[in-house]
Amino acid sequence: MSEPQIVTIPCLSDNYAFLLHDPASGETACIDVPDHAPIVAELDARGWTLGHILITHHHWDHVQGVDALKAAKGGKVYGCGADAARLPALDVSLAEGDTFTIGNHTVEILDVSGHCDNHLAFIVPGANAAFTADSLMALGCGRLFEGTPDQMWASLSKLAALPPETVIYSGHEYTTSNARFAHTIEPDNPALISRIQSVAAAREADQPTVPSTLAEELATNPFLRADDPVVSANVGLPGAPAAAVFAEIRRRKDNF
Numbered sequence: 001m002s003e004p005q006i007v008t009i010p011c012l013s014d015n016y017a018f019l020l021h022d023p024a025s026g027e028t029a030c031i032d033v034p035d036h037a038p039i040v041a042e043l044d045a046r047g048w049t050l051g052h053i054l055i056t057h058h059h060w061d062h063v064q065g066v067d068a069l070k071a072a073k074g075g076k077v078y079g080c081g082a083d084a085a086r087l088p089a090l091d092v093s094l095a096e097g098d099t100f101t102i103g104n105h106t107v108e109i110l111d112v113s114g115h116c117d118n119h120l121a122f123i124v125p126g127a128n129a130a131f132t133a134d135s136l137m138a139l140g141c142g143r144l145f146e147g148t149p150d151q152m153w154a155s156l157s158k159l160a161a162l163p164p165e166t167v168i169y170s171g172h173e174y175t176t177s178n179a180r181f182a183h184t185i186e187p188d189n190p191a192l193i194s195r196i197q198s199v200a201a202a203r204e205a206d207q208p209t210v211p212s213t214l215a216e217e218l219a220t221n222p223f224l225r226a227d228d229p230v231v232s233a234n235v236g237l238p239g240a241p242a243a244a245v246f247a248e249i250r251r252r253k254d255n256f
């Protein structure tokens with residue numbers, strides 16, 4: 001089975017869309033559509049046909065180009081059936097535990113709500129990939145617009161249980177400010193200190209900091225580290241449950 005190719009497409013001011021292409025079958029999926037034009041251009045430049053449009057969640061900066069992309073390039077629209085009322089028209093309704101295939105590769109659905117209700121992540125084990133949008137982000141996580149801290153901690157815990165070599169394709173280039181915040185939680189974490197340096201170098205060179213690996217996030221992302229005794233002590237909650245530590249870290253970030 002050949003490895004799929006994954007292309008990162010910057011959209012709007014700081015969003016990312018992704019193309020996942022299976023060379024064996026020629027099938028291509030687009031994950032989120034912040035803006036259709038750069039995605040159409042990338043498909044045309046590569047000569048790829050679009051079969052699947054995957055939506056992570058209802059926010060406008062992830063869906064506003066869906067209808068225009070479908071009109072231009074075709075493709076079936078996949079999204080959370082429970083959220084159909086506020087998503088573009090769906091061809092395939094999904095819920096946690098569902099699977100479908102892109103070429104020979106299985107896509108698994110996780111519900112990773114917290115940022116908003118009915119936020120899906122698309123896991124492609126054959127590509128070592130997780131498309132997490134505004135749930136788990138590089139050195140961060142999405143703000144809790146609809147969900148509770150307990151719910152987001154449960155969602156992040158599902159992602160944390162994936163193989164550590166999983167590559168995390170998240171939805172925004174927020175990593176520079178996430179890094180500044182992370183340093184306030186764990187100023188003495190050597191893995192974090194070195195990641196902050198590589199993030200700064202990448203941004204100076206105008207390179208994206210997305211994707212990252214789950215292993216990097218487990219070592220440096222304060223939101224994934226709420227179950228670490230050093231982190232709970234650093235936020236003044238030694239021995240507290242991880243979800244409570246997570247809630248305190250999220251509260252601090254909201255006021256950062």
Ligand code: ZN
Pocket residue numbers: 057059062115134142
């Ligand atoms: Zn969002």
Ligand code: FE
Pocket residue numbers: 059061062134171172
């Ligand atoms: Fe977003």
